[in-house]
Amino acid sequence: MKRLYLTQREYDALLEAQGGKCCVKGCKTTTGLIAEHSTPNALKPGKPDQLMCAPCHKVKTLKDVKAIAKVKRLKGSTMSQFERRKKFGSRLRGRGFDKSG
Numbered sequence: 825m826k827r828l829y830l831t832q833r834e835y836d837a838l839l840e841a842q843g844g845k846c847c848v849k850g851c852k853t854t855t856g857l858i859a860e861h862s863t864p865n866a867l868k869p870g871k872p873d874q875l876m877c878a879p880c881h882k883v884k885t886l887k888d889v890k891a892i893a894k895v896k897r898l899k900g901s902t903m904s905q906f907e908r909r910k911k912f913g914s915r916l917r918g919r920g921f922d923k924s925g
Contacts, residue, residue: 830859830872838875846877853877864888867895 830838839857846853847860858881859872866888876884896902903911 834871835859835875838873842875846880847874848876848880851877851880853880860884864892866892 838859844854845851846857857875857877860874860876860881861868861870861872862874893902
């Protein structure tokens, strides 16, 4: 999947449409805005359609990770706990520790 970026003209149009501030309600940050997707790009690819500040972006990213994991679970593209145990055994295998040093 190729990442799509905004042109300067598209960024300026979004900034004007949002009144020059972050898209999150109650946030009044006006500088250092990041282009972001309203729907996670992994679920619906496309160009970013909103601008938000870094702290709001961090919160949204955490929510997106959970949403993507849920969609994968519901689609059946991840293994259930039963399937993982059947395939890999009942004990978790670690990477081990570096014994040198």
